[in-house]
Amino acid sequence: MENKRFPEGFLWGGATAANQVEGGFYEGNKGMNIADVLPGGKERLKILLSPGFDFKIDRERYSYPNHEAIDFYHRYKDDIALFAEMGFKVYRMSIAWTRIFPNGDELAPNEDGLAFYDRVFDELHKHGIEPVVTISHYEMPVNLVTEYGGWRNRQVVTFFERYVQAIFIRYKGKVKYWMTFNEINSGLHFPIMGLGFAIHKEEDKYQSTFQAYHHQFVASSIAVKRCHEIIPDAKIGCMILYAPVYPYDCNPENVMYALKKNQLHNYYCADVQVRGEYPAFIKRYFKEHNIELEIQDGDLELIKQGTVDYIGFSYYMSVTEKKEKTEEEAAQGNILSGVKNRFLKASDWGWEIDPIGLRITLNELYDRYQVPLFVVENGLGAYDNVEEDGTINDDYRIEYMRDHIMAMREAVEDGVELMGYTCWGCIDLVSMSTGEFSKRYGLIYVDKDDDGSGTLERRKKKSFFWYKDVIASNGEQL
Ligand code: BG6
Secondary structure, eight states: OTTOOOOTTOEEEEEOOHHHHOOOTTGGGOOOBGGGGOOSSTTHHHHHHSTTOOSOOOTTTOOOGGGTTTOHHHHHHHHHHHHHHHTOSEEEEEOOHHHHSTTSOOSSOOHHHHHHHHHHHHHHHHTTOEEEEEEESSOOBHHHHHTTOGGGSTHHHHHHHHHHHHHHHHHTTTOOEEEEETTGGGGGTOHHHHHSOOOOSHHIIIIIHHHHHHHHHHHHHHHHHHHHHHOTTOEEEEEEEOOOEEESSSOHHHHHHHHHHIIIIIIHHHIIIIISSOOHHHHHHHHHTTOOOOOOTTHHHHHHHTOOSEEEEEOOOOEEEOSSOOHHHHHTSBTTBSBOOTTOOBOTTSOBOOHHHHHHHHHHHHHHHOSOEEEEEOOOOBOOOOOTTSOOOOHHHHHHHHHHHHHHHHHHHHTOOEEEEEEETSBOOOOTTTOOSSSBOOSEEEOOOTTSOSOOOEEEOHHHHHHHHHHHTTTOOO
8 A cells, every 4th residue: 555645735624514513503693594493312303304393493392402512603713723733734614504694585694604704714724724615504594494495496596696695705815615515415315404395295305306406506506606706716516425326236127226326316416516417317307207397597508607616525335225125124224225235334323334435436426527526524423432541542433534545545546536535523513413412423522412411622532643644644644
């Protein structure tokens, strides 16, 4: 493995999202977003998706871990100093839409919210760290969900345009790397987070979902165009959840089934955002599911003009698919579906660990799109133990990251143009899917428990020191 390094200027860093770290729920005139009404605990998505859920806070029945999260809102200076100590070149974060437009439909932005991110960006620059900003990371204003029906409603495109315009103008001297929608394709798995509505009727799964996607594609293209106009030296990417789909075996039926899943779940959104047009396979899918998109004059041209500069993606696992599966087989699949892959081990939360899958992903994405790639999320959610002497010896996390970084290094040797790597949850945060603090990804431990107790004290894990050496050696010392 000697002499395999990453390109000069490789963007090493870590990633978080506003709603999972900031807290400051009541501060700076922030409005309420979807993450704010998410209760803590493994049932959170089930509760949110249940018919009749009213997107209101019910403190008698539930707790709301995102309201305080890890209090980055007040502690960002200390946290950024720790990122700098690890040698971060970049920090991927998101702007909470509701800090800038509390209800989403105001005409003018909220100065307190704008000023908060000014302070964060300034602090990052003080330490020589470039921000990589996700514009929308599962943080849609609740008002746009309850009053407008989420992204189903074309008006939301206008509100989004106002939002991006405000942040590009304000931060044009401070932010060079942007991404539009976090894991845009995840709406096919859990629509409420990305698309802003729950699906209770079969027809919504098709017509409403893909209409909402059309609106997001238009909105994304507008963002790309505005970004290039306002900040000519900026790079703006899409962000997709990528989990390669393997066929269960070489039965052509299963191979074709896996190919279809790959097209719909991994490629559909990226094809539109990177190539600038709807792919042929989705047109057939639309026909077969009676989907008729309302496309306004100029939309398709806009999508063509507003293609992204790079692909940011999250990678945690692969999926193995079989066309005919028993209920028992389906129950043993990964969180995203499929069946068990007998060659892989899984995390404590059942996410199958597959570093070679990352090399496959990088090759497949690069072969298909020929644009720079950026791994903007990858990491291991695990239980950590604080030893009596205060240390946290997370060798399992080091092993996970090492194997994935080695896979990236191989992909670079394969010829893939890779911009950087930001590990997910570089500091412990609230889990998106379960609302737990105990599902920890961080290289920095935060003293906070699932019941909300804890001092919020930060502590360096063993992985902190390991990652620092990785960055200092540009990925040579693993
Ligand atoms: C990604 C999201 O899907 O996975 C993050 O972009 C999320 O917001 C991460 O936290 C890990 O998922 P979880 O459910 O373990 O927090």
